[in-house]
Amino acid sequence: MSLTHHILYDVTTAFDHYQVVETIYRGRPSRVLFSSDTEAAQSGVALDDNPELLFEYVQRFLELGVNLQPARSLLIGGGAMTLPKGLHRDLGDFSLDVLEPDDVLLEIATKYFSFEEWPGFHCFLTDGRQFLQETDARYDLIVIDAFSDLAVPHDLKTAEAVKAFADHLTDDGVIAMNVIGSLRGRGALAVTNLIAGFQTAFDNIGLFPAENLQDDWQNQNYLLLASRSQKELRPLMRYAPIDLSDVEIGPPLHDVV
Secondary structure, eight states, rough: OOOEEEEEEEEOOOSSSSEEEEEEETTTTEEEEESSOOOOOTEEEESSSSSOOOOOOHHHHHHHHHHHSEEEEEOOOTTTTTHHHHHHHHHHHOEEEEEOHHHHHHHHHHHHSOOOOOTEEOOHHHHHHHHHHHHHOOEEEEEEOBBBBBBGGGGGGSSSHHHHHHTEEEEEEEEEEEEEEEESGGGGHHHHEEEEEHHHTTTTEEEEEESOOOOOTEEEEEEEEEEEEEEGGGGGGSSSSOOOOSSOOOOOOOOOO
16 A cells, blocks of 8 residues: 555544554655644654654754753653653663653554653653642653644643743753744744743743744744753754844743632
């Protein structure tokens, strides 16, 4: 059968509708996990010999982890576990807690994306805010890659959420969040509200492009990094941080009371 669009698995859970599809994605033969509809690619692996991960922003997360060499990490939003798989390959048996409310996704990751657990891997079937309320664990790296369609869920991008993240970082730890938006136009609030929220808890932040794109008006993936220390964030990332000096920031979002 042609690789252009071959559905391997189709399921609807209490959380979402998923399809595992073999297709050509961004010019590469791939196996992709779609959620909600075929416009929302959630995870994927390339089926070629290129060692770069299929999604540029996931590759940036992987490079961040390799550069930091964290002893203990937290990932909010596991998807098909492509980032945990890459981190385990490059870092070995480090400690990683993954928060993924939908248990079907771990099954999909194991069956269709060749994910294998290791002794330091723990998957918790809960959401980020609830987990952080119930644990006193502190992490060298916190990665947030959770979406509802193409937006970060509200309860993960408020000033109160950012404070909870900061409280669970080690003194030299780093938090990184994936956000889709633009610096100008209609998509800007997705990014600038989040920056404003991070500024309420961190002095040391940087916004990094996931790809080498220059169009401030185009929706794209950005990685927002922050640390409680004055750790240099630039050496951790492939591309230079965005100059935000002429970008209108804010206001921060807050929890709905």
